[in-house]
Amino acid sequence: xxxASRSGxxxxxxxxxxxxxxKARVVDHIADxxxxxxxxxxxxxxxxxIASPGGAVRLRQVPSAVLHPAVSLYIGSGCAIGLAQLAEExxxxxxxxxxxxxxxxxxxxxxxxxxxxxxxxxxxxxxIGTTGNGIGPCYAGHALRARGSDxxxxxxxxxVQDSExxxxxxxxxxxxxxxxxxxxxxxxxxxxWPLVRDSVIxxxxxxxxxxxxxxxxxxxxxxxxxxxxxxGEQPWVTASHTVPAYAYVGGDLPCRxxxxxxxxxxAIVSRVxxxxxxxxxxxxxxxxxxxxxxxxxxxxxxxxxxxxxESLLASDDPFHVGMAIRMLTGEYGTGTGRPxxxxxxxxxxxxxxxxxxxxxxxxxxxxxxxxxxxxxRDPAIVVVDDDAPEGATxxxxxxxxxxxxxxxxxxxxxxxxxxLRWLADTLGCRLRGVGLGPxxxxxxxxx
Numbered sequence: 001x002x003x004a005s006r007s008g009x010x011x012x013x014x015x016x017x018x019x020x021x022x023k024a025r026v027v028d029h030i031a032d033x034x035x036x037x038x039x040x041x042x043x044x045x046x047x048x049x050i051a052s053p054g055g056a057v058r059l060r061q062v063p064s065a066v067l068h069p070a071v072s073l074y075i076g077s078g079c080a081i082g083l084a085q086l087a088e089e090x091x092x093x094x095x096x097x098x099x100x101x102x103x104x105x106x107x108x109x110x111x112x113x114x115x116x117x118x119x120x121x122x123x124x125x126x127x128i129g130t131t132g133n134g135i136g137p138c139y140a141g142h143a144l145r146a147r148g149s150d151x152x153x154x155x156x157x158x159x160v161q162d163s164e165x166x167x168x169x170x171x172x173x174x175x176x177x178x179x180x181x182x183x184x185x186x187x188x189x190x191x192x193w194p195l196v197r198d199s200v201i202x203x204x205x206x207x208x209x210x211x212x213x214x215x216x217x218x219x220x221x222x223x224x225x226x227x228x229x230x231x232g233e234q235p236w237v238t239a240s241h242t243v244p245a246y247a248y249v250g251g252d253l254p255c256r257x258x259x260x261x262x263x264x265x266x267a268i269v270s271r272v273x274x275x276x277x278x279x280x281x282x283x284x285x286x287x288x289x290x291x292x293x294x295x296x297x298x299x300x301x302x303x304x305x306x307x308x309x310e311s312l313l314a315s316d317d318p319f320h321v322g323m324a325i326r327m328l329t330g331e332y333g334t335g336t337g338r339p340x341x342x343x344x345x346x347x348x349x350x351x352x353x354x355x356x357x358x359x360x361x362x363x364x365x366x367x368x369x370x371x372x373x374x375x376x377r378d379p380a381i382v383v384v385d386d387d388a389p390e391g392a393t394x395x396x397x398x399x400x401x402x403x404x405x406x407x408x409x410x411x412x413x414x415x416x417x418x419x420l421r422w423l424a425d426t427l428g429c430r431l432r433g434v435g436l437g438p439x440x441x442x443x444x445x446x447x
Contacts, residue, residue: 008211009259012244015224018271022365024048024064035215037065040251041240042222043080045131077109078250087192108157115185116174129273136239219247236275263359266366270340279343279384282319294338347385365435374398
């Protein structure tokens with residue numbers, strides 16, 4: 001008798017590139033197959049967007065199954081909690097008619113992001129492109145534990161025991177550090193704590209007991225595996241472990257319940273912040289442009305006002321083509337609005353990631369973006385592949401947006417079918433679904 005037949009199980013869903021692959025929309029589509037959707041890493045530095053009948057729902061800390069009222073939500077001990085931001089998120093969802101009372105459980109061993117962490121991040125994180133939400137300093141303080149007589153890390157269980165004492169200690173430590181910390185930040189934390197406190201639980205066996213009784217868990221990764229604090233390329237990584245194996249540490253569940261790993265990628269690749277990006281269109285010019293845009297606050301509106309994407313798309317300059325793809329596909333940060341660096345699908349990187357982390361099945365989002373290659377100067381879908389016999393790239397026949405199906409029963413364009421078959425074969429991984437547009441109805445599940 002297998003483990004799955006005697007009890008429940010857990011699957012892990014992670015992004016396979018540099019983030020922003022559309023993990024939340026996949027979670028939203030498959031959430032009804034599970035009893036619990038859980039976060040195991042990261043904090044408010046993760047922007048997840050899902051489509052709803054009332055418009056886009058933007059999440060940063062709450063798991064992405066909020067539109068499924070029968071599904072429980074769990075934030076595991078590997079996460080760092082921004083109290084004010086989480087309270088705002090809960091209130092935002094309540095305004096949409098989504099109540100989390102009784103659905104959301106938060107481990108009391110989650111770290112608390114302090115105002116000093118945010119101040120430190122905004123002062124020192126620009127060079128590696130952090131979001132400025134204090135996540136890196138929060139994890140660093142957890143490992144440091146104390147500086148002299150000052151604790152550098154607190155967990156939610158410390159707030160449960162005596163929140164006012166903790167807030168006083170945070171304020172004293174901030175004063176001794178010498179950084180400027182807005183006193184209003186502590187007021188916001190005090191105001192937020194009662195709303196968050198209702199969901200905090202103290203039993204570390206919470207998930208294990210539910211799974212032992214037959215329930216099914218989907219772990220939702222916050223950032224993506226190429227940004228793992230150890231496996232990624234330092235220092236241009238996030239501050240937590242993003243690889244699927246860590247789900248069972250930060251998610252508070254024995255690994256014996258693991259069933260499969262689900263990867264999410266997208267047909268064009270993007271990245272925010274600094275760091276290596278081999279398939280980037282425009283290479284260093286693109287990296288410098290996006291870094292300057294993030295620093296100066298330029299985003300989508302400024303690009304739309306000053307550039308014509310169709311003209312850029314027809315250019316022979318890869319930098320211009322990348323800018324056009326960003327504008328036409330909305331590649332801007334969910335939480336920050338900053339332009340994302342855009343590149344070609346990197347097959348070699350994706351193949352290595354699938355093999356290294358034991359990915360069992362794959363969702364490929366933004367396949368509709370491939371139609372843009374039909375409008376380039378040399379119409380062909382180009383992907384990066386170190387194993388290509390003709391060099392560092394492979395070329396596939398392009399197809400127009402008119403060829404995309406309007407209804408679920410309509411076939412995919414034959415050019416896309418051929419590309420997807422080749423992709424599944426070269427990755428050695430089942431291709432479970434493709435995204436043909438941003439709408440919920442535009443996710444196509446494959447046999």
